[in-house]
Amino acid sequence: MKKFLLSLSMMFVLLSVLVACGDDQSDAEGNGNDANGEKVEVNKEGFPIVDEKIELSLMAPGVGIEEWENMVTLQEYEEMTNISFKFTTPPVSDFQTRLNLAFASQDLPGIILGAGTDNLTPGMEVDYGSQGVLLPLNDLIDEYAPNIKALMEEDPEIARSITTPDGNIYSLPFINNHPTAVWARGPLWYNGEWLDNLGVEELPKTVDEFYDLLVRFRDDDPNNTGEDDTIPFTDVQMNSSRAWLMAAFGMKEWGIEEHNGDVRYAPMTDNYKAYLEFMKKLYDEELLDPETFSQADEQKKAKGQENRLGLFPDWFSFFTTGRTEEEALNDPMFYPLTSEWSEERIVPGNPGMVRGTFSITKYNENPEASMRWIDYWYSQEGRDFFDKGPEGYLWEANDDGTRTPLPAPEGFESPEEYRATLTPTYGITPPMLGGLVEGEPRSDFDLFIQAETEEKITPIAETPFPLVYLTDEEQKTVNTIQQDLSSYVEQMEARFITGVEPISNWGDYVATIESMNVDEYVQIHQEAYDRWAQN
Template sequence: MKKLLLSFSMVLVLLSVLVACGDDTSDVNGTSEETNGEVAVHKEGFPIVDEEIKLSLMAPGVGIEDWKNMVTLKRYSEMTNMTFEYITPPVSDFQTRLNLAFASQDLPDIILGAGTGNLTPGMEVDYGRQGVLLPLNDLIDEYAPNLKALMDENPEIARSVTTPDGNIYSLPFINNHPTAVWARGPLWYRGEWLENLGVEELPKTVDEFYDLLVRFRDEDPNNSGQDDTIPLTDVQMNSSRAWLMAAFGMKEWGIEEHDGEVRYAPMTDNYKAYLEFMNKLYDEKLLDPETFSQADEQKKAKGQENRIGLFPDWFSFFTTGQPEEEAVKDPMFFPLTSEWSQDRVVPANPGMVRGTFSLTKYNEHPEASMRWIDYWYSTEGRDFFDKGPEGYLWEANEDGTRNPLPAPEGFESPEEYRATLTPTYGITPPMLGDLVEGEPRSDFDLFIQAETEEKITPFSETPFPLVYLTDDEQRTVNTIQQDLSSYIEQMEARFITGVEPLSNWDDYVSTIKSMNVEEYINIHQEAYDRWAQN
């Protein structure tokens, strides 16, 4: 951690910076470099600096291996000529430790892997305004060509990490993986049931979907000879809701944006239509009657007993218990249309997580620090930090492809071994997420990508962009949101199960309005307008 410098030392540092100002030289290889104090920072290639520098870095630790022992970080230190003091409190304690560091001003040079749950958007705005976090805009332009290229390719990245004062105080994790568009785990049909019923084409409208669920209920699709089938199941509707709401023209169970206008979906007529449809499924035993009372373990048990026709999970075999080879027969849910939505829509993940890399005011080498992290946003750097150097998890074939290596004795899986090699395990790192080049892909991997490209990607829309709220806005939103979320969650279950008749809809909307929902909407509209102007 950095201590406050004595005033005399501050003068010396300022003088050295002034002397170096404007010094732009080239090395013998023609590589451009600039000086920061007495340390020259190369803009290209490795090492980043000729004279070794040491910085402090704080990140969540998963407790499997000390960062100082990780071969990837050791190798990268050799490549860059930059070494670190790693401060890695456990993930469970990280937020507390980070808050204490800010409160005491006993901060590291770099905060890495925090994510928005620990380094919140409000903290970025607040500590950026105070000067505790450094603005990164100019550093990105000058020292981060890989990240800059990604931002130029996708302008939404810069808009999503730019705070209301026009500055960027934290870098994102950028996910370009084939499944990055998933907002949550998809819905999956049990392929065996479809085959037994002779279903050759998946439902594409709400009415066709209803008809198939009826067949799942009535025609013994699991060939058990018993009345034991469950057409559709979930746990609290938490995973299926988004896919089914989309059929009625909604993208989010809360604030969402349509053509620049912000609305609160749970008080719209579209949402009422969704509730009416789900209540119909519940009354006709097409929706599992235990949806609002069961745990995920119970849902999975039903799947392993071959009793479920449609269910949510990240992959179907997580619920069915079948091997991957069989899971390729379970097709992904196709988005539906209805009288409320003639266009297919799927809620999409923004593909970014903010708050993953920040520099504090105590960092004496921000240029070198930005060069250091920019490698993580390159294809080469991504592969390096994802799987480590050659000889541990992989070896290269003559054709440039990679051959996976088994985990050493004592590790249950390559993934567990990976956690000892690289820091990108168990946290959200500041990097480009994507497939590793040259790594072999299974038939299941290719199946998942094909299903995603057919049934999600063409119809995906981000419900609401990643925006920043001011301190006052955030406090107001937090107060209103807590009551709103609790109320709509309670009422969704009551409406779907029929405990609360939908004839009470107007009273429900009036209650929502009494919770200051208009102010809630207006705050998000103003934040969206700021975002759109960046």
């Protein structure tokens, strides 16, 4: 009996110790204590962030070129902030598996950085946030993140897009302010040499004018070869051009899109039928490359290098034509078209954000310091520092405030490869403000791209559908419906345009889509959109 009572007594003592440890951990997480249990004071402005050095733990994808602890940018930032790190950086290819295991075992670091939505999905944010595994960041942003807060106030869509259905923010995004950030995909480019040869002084601005120009590309020997070898317009599976042509018929996305506050499935609208009829006309009259649905990108580029293409998609025109950047200054960007279906120009725009790039877990003993640490990345000065590293490696400052790029040291093929050894922002989606580096020289081609974008895309770009959060149940339903739906629509687009399936069968096509639970699919997205709009 005595032994039993003694054992029972020891159990109570042990339980008391565990409870006390749990209370200490809770205090550490909420108040920001150091290893000795003393309160860590966080400076709300300037550097260092904390007067007494602290260590945090962080997990991020590694690209395998350099260990994070050896990167000079992080080393210098440690000196600036008084915050050091224990880094866990599994390879990018293994990161999702390792992160899932960390959540399952609750063996998590204090910070998860650079995961992105492919690894830290919106559903995981909602799930682990509601469980308390990921900390809500709302109050921390208000108190310790003036740069992030200013960006959110400047663009309310940022806050809407990172706020989960319970009203909390569990992850910070990558915010892209680069001049081309608005691109939903690579643009279409006209062959400037052909336009010059034909004396074209103004680009088409309606579908009828566009059709007329393609006819001239086919018939008027714009490449001056004297042969019937021109291809007015080409693509690979229509994957790059589709959005630009659909926009001429009043659609922003080949799927779910928001239209005046209502959610619809564009591939079953009359607008989409009109798009298919127009594309079939181009195909039938050999204005659209007959190999569009069978060729690979390499074949498209080969035709461009033979000067056989009049209009084609690519990130930059010289990627297809093989010309120089200087010569590419003569290749104008496609001008968005209007039609009877869309009298006002629209183009699909990129929301300019990637979610899931920075989260703080419940195991973080200093969430306030962590938020201040990352907030610097969202300033112009901080993003320049983390993008190009400290002075003396990739750049040096001039007296007038500009920068002179420095060549990569011997043994590196390019400055970009060298950059991967200096800063962690290479090869991952970092939590930061993306954009131009202040004072960095820009080429004539860079300025040309910006001018074309600001004239033809930026003023009219609209996000097809915002970044919303779905519940776990909603996401499972969407995944089940979407796979079959997308596969069917993709197959039928090619069949309609090439004439394998007559467009007179449109009614059967729509009926098939309706049988795939498209109404439920649309309703789920409508409810998610309404939640987003109310934030």
